[in-house]
Amino acid sequence: MPAQPSSTIDSLPATPLVGLVMGSRSDWETMQHAAQKLDALGVPHEVKVVSAHRTPDVLFEYAASAKARGLRAIIAGAGGAAHLPGMLASKTAVPVLGVPVQSKALNGMDSLLSIVQMPAGIPVATFAIGNAGAANAGLFAAALLAAEHPAIAQALDEFRQRQTDDVTAHDDPRQ
Ligand code: RP5
Numbered sequence: 300m301p302a303q304p305s306s307t308i309d310s311l312p313a314t315p316l317v318g319l320v321m322g323s324r325s326d327w328e329t330m331q332h333a334a335q336k337l338d339a340l341g342v343p344h345e346v347k348v349v350s351a352h353r354t355p356d357v358l359f360e361y362a363a364s365a366k367a368r369g370l371r372a373i374i375a376g377a378g379g380a381a382h383l384p385g386m387l388a389s390k391t392a393v394p395v396l397g398v399p400v401q402s403k404a405l406n407g408m409d410s411l412l413s414i415v416q417m418p419a420g421i422p423v424a425t426f427a428i429g430n431a432g433a434a435n436a437g438l439f440a441a442a443l444l445a446a447e448h449p450a451i452a453q454a455l456d457e458f459r460q461r462q463t464d465d466v467t468a469h470d471d472p473r474q
Contacts, residue, residue: 388422
């Protein structure tokens with residue numbers, strides 16, 4: 300029997316591997332950049348608004364059930380007093396990737412410091428403020444899954460190669 304390409308022998312589950320959550324519907328403008336990367340790389344994911352202060356019981360249930368539901372990473376975006384990623388991390392061993400959403404009042408510095416300054420013991424991986432952070436959280440979640448899922452590893456390699464090719468093909472900024 301001929302060898303099959305890795306992408307055809309890697310059966311990705313139908314259930315989500317990544318949970319993409321955010322504190323408010325207003326965060327979607329930023330967090331859609333994480334979803335776009337997950338979509339592009341074929342990473343099964345779910346999307347949900349979970350507010351640490353408006354729906355704390357939903358937050359607890361989401362985090363407490365995450366591992367058993369098969370989630371391997373949670374991307375959590377929040378702005379202002381952004382306690383969503385830290386609270387999620389406190390209730391699950393699933394790695395939490397925090398995205399500081401750019402707030403109007405303080406340009407996201409409040410979000411960044413709220414997420415990055417976790418006391419020792421409960422880590423939250425923290426990304427850049429805004430769209431770049433959301434996109435990179437999506438790419439990072441894919442990288443976490445790549446070791447187990449050859450199709451995701453291949454999609455990630457191809458994305459990076461295309462990105463490199465695009466720069467080298469347009470390396471004269473005057474054109
Ligand atoms: C946070 O408060 C959310 O993550 C959002 O970034 C911010 C503002 O929320 P809305 O007032 O727009 O719902 O909880």
